[in-house]
Amino acid sequence: GPADMDPATWAKVKDHPCYSEEAHHYFARMHVAVAPACNIQCNYCNRKYDCSNESRPGVVSERLTPDQAARKVIAVAAAVPQLSVLGIAGPGDAAYDWRKTKATFDAVSDRLPDIKLCLSSNGLALPDHIDELTAMRIDHVTLTINTLDPEVGAQIYPWIYYQGKRHEGVEAARILLARQMQSLELLVERGILVKVNSVLIPGINDAGMLELNKVVKAKGAFLHNIMPLISDPAHGTHFGLTGQRGPTAAELAAVQEACAGGANLMRHCRQCRADAVGLLGEDRGQEFNLDQLPEVVE
Numbered sequence: 262g263p264a265d266m267d268p269a270t271w272a273k274v275k276d277h278p279c280y281s282e283e284a285h286h287y288f289a290r291m292h293v294a295v296a297p298a299c300n301i302q303c304n305y306c307n308r309k310y311d312c313s314n315e316s317r318p319g320v321v322s323e324r325l326t327p328d329q330a331a332r333k334v335i336a337v338a339a340a341v342p343q344l345s346v347l348g349i350a351g352p353g354d355a356a357y358d359w360r361k362t363k364a365t366f367d368a369v370s371d372r373l374p375d376i377k378l379c380l381s382s383n384g385l386a387l388p389d390h391i392d393e394l395t396a397m398r399i400d401h402v403t404l405t406i407n408t409l410d411p412e413v414g415a416q417i418y419p420w421i422y423y424q425g426k427r428h429e430g431v432e433a434a435r436i437l438l439a440r441q442m443q444s445l446e447l448l449v450e451r452g453i454l455v456k457v458n459s460v461l462i463p464g465i466n467d468a469g470m471l472e473l474n475k476v477v478k479a480k481g482a483f484l485h486n487i488m489p490l491i492s493d494p495a496h497g498t499h500f501g502l503t504g505q506r507g508p509t510a511a512e513l514a515a516v517q518e519a520c521a522g523g524a525n526l527m528r529h530c531r532q533c534r535a536d537a538v539g540l541l542g543e544d545r546g547q548e549f550n551l552d553q554l555p556e557v558v559e
């Protein structure tokens with residue numbers, strides 16, 4: 262609540278449904294799936310579907326161009342008075358597919374100057390855009406950081422694509438993890454609120470979660486969202502070739518308990534789709550599909 266928060270931070274979180282548990286009862290977010298490209302491979306991701314770093318994996322979102330997305334946001338804003346946040350959470354990586362992310366945010370903020378802009382990224386490309394990001398009034402960024410240890414990272418990320426080259430194994434993980442920490446530091450330095458998402462993968466990164474929680478707190482993350490791996494072999498979202506299962510509710514709760522006293526935990530995440538619309542846990546996306554929108558929205 263406001264008691265333990267400085268006024269500038271409170272102004273940013275009070276109507277953001279993901280950053281304030283209280284706000285999620287009253288304020289809505291919408292995602293537009295404008296960013297399909299991704300620069301890394303996570304072992305739990307099936308590229309045909311949404312980025313499982315932020316969204317529920319195994320669903321196909323309605324992909325939009327920045328122009329289509331802006332039309333949709335304006336139509337939703339007119340119909341859903343609780344709308345306070347526009348997020349870009351894939352279906353790939355919003356910072357890597359930056360041209361489309363920026364075009365969408367620019368088109369929307371021209372017409373809806375009060376809407377909060379939010380994005381989600383694996384952090385690899387984000388430092389390249391930190392100046393533009395800061396200038397664009399983006400107050401909220403989610404970074405997915407699953408481990409601090411490159412050896413563990415190599416089990417999660419088979420490859421990354423960085424500066425025109427493909428990297429694999431521990432070398433790839435070392436680059437990615439360093440860029441994630443750099444992203445966190447740059448964002449905090451610029452006064453942008455950072456939520457860190459970690460996908461909890463039993464037997465892979467659970468042992469390092471407490472230390473990760475402490476480090477992201479020390480570096481200034483506002484929230485830590487420890488999300489369960491959702492394993493859905495039917496959608497190819499099981500973990501790599503090992504078919505790793507997701508954590509049980511008790512395993513997730515145990516890790517969250519262990520993190521008490523570290524970075525504040527988000528506990529109301531609904532792992533929403535990359536094209537979700539409405540209050541958290543509610544998805545009104547189907548009401549606003551492109552074919553339902555008027556041709557020109559003024």
Ligand code: CLF
Binds near residue numbers: 315316349380486
């Ligand atoms: Fe979207 Fe993510 Fe912004 Fe929220 S969702 S980009 S921070 S506006 Fe929220 Fe959905 Fe959980 Fe994400 S409940 S998946 S944490």
Ligand code: SF4
Binds near residue numbers: 299300308314
């Ligand atoms: Fe998939 Fe997201 Fe990982 Fe990219 S960052 S591979 S889209 S889960």
